[in-house]
Amino acid sequence: MVVPSAAFLSTLFCKTMATLTINKSGKTAGYNVQWCDDKKRRTIYLSGKQYSKKTAVQFKDIIETLLYNKRNNVAVPDKTTAHWLRTAHDDLKTKLATVGLLTAIKSKTCKQLWDTFLKHKRDVKLATINKYIECRSKFYEEFAPDESIEKITSERLCEWRTSLLNEYAESTVTLHLKRVRTVLNWAVEQNWLRKSPMQKLPRSGMRSRTNDRFITMEEYAKLLDACPSQEWRVIIALARIGGLRCPSELQRLRWSDVDWAQNRFLVHAPKTEHHENHATRLVPLFDELRLELESHFDNISEFVLQNFCGTAWNLYKPFQEISERAGLGNIKSPFVNMRRSRSNDVVRRYGREMEKLWIGHTADVMEKYYLCPMEDDFAAE
Secondary structure: OOOOOHHHHHHHHHHOOOEEEEEOOOOOOEEEEEEEEOOEEEEEEEEOOOOOHHHHHHHHHHHHHHHHHHHOOOOOOOHHHHHHHHHOOHHHHHHHHHOOOOOOOOOOEHHHHHHHHHHHOOOOOHHHHHHHHHHHHHHOOOOOOOOEHHHOOHHHHHHHHHHHHOOOOHHHHHHHHHHHHHHHHHHHHOOOOOOOHHHHOOOOOOOOOOOOOOOOHHHHHHHHHOOOOHHHHHHHHHHHOOOOOOOHHHHOOEHHHEEOOOOEEEEEOOOOOOOOOOOEEEEEOOHHHHHHHHHHOOOOOOEOOHHHOOOOOOOHHHHHHHHHHOOOOOOOOHHHHHHHHHHHHHHHHHOHHHHHHHHOOOHHHHHHHHOOOOHHHHHOO
């Protein structure tokens, strides 16, 4: 048996050794991992803001192992290395791929991100999944499905947010951003991203009232006259007179929920059902609303808006066509503004307690998001 000499082992050991140096201060504070490979000096820099010393030490050890495997044609990594390769951030593996120690890592696409996230989202209601799917379609308007998730930057997310605000109420945009934040945080947990680009976006701020608009009863009448069907008249009546959230509360409304004798109807509120005693609320059959419902009633359909069952409930564009025919032009956030208008009507006519019961939100929410000055307020002495 031939025993390798100490000098040979020392040479072999040195060839697979890497060194770790620390930059303690300045813009380049972090860690340099250096080694020799194919008679070339190699260096990988790890930012101190992004990686801890423990991570840098582990990274150095992995490089030494990969160097040994490469020089000795070891195809199967040991358990420790295999575990690191499964769990390490793609950013670190990409750094290794650039120096030839790993096969190049192909970044995940936006489609892979959303498809895999939704596949693993098993612990939520179907309605929540549908909200994520709706958010995904909006997300794809800015980020192409086949685009790398590495190209999802905070700057582009800000641009996307601005474009959404031109079309939707801030509360709706906030919900879309909240869902995207959840998806990107999940990607970080899966080591698909080193950090979430949402970190630089503010979670909340002063609410913009640019899109706020009070829809008067005269405008309501014009909208009804411009509707293509009685069903659309009911949609607008439920939003402007009933103050329902659209489409979530309209989707669940059945004829069995309408109590003609007691002149009221039951509203199912998926947005607040997780709060105690807020899954449903009773709303009066106001005269204007009752008139439209009676004209639409039949004894066959289960749901009030039966023709919309099984559809995507994309009501924004059809409403804008109605608004244009009515001579009102484009109304931003139309369903939120109709609900907001009804909220203000109820506060002034019936008081804040009734507004809370019938419209279905707290006084704080009403004051922050719904209360708006009226012409009569300015004329008051």
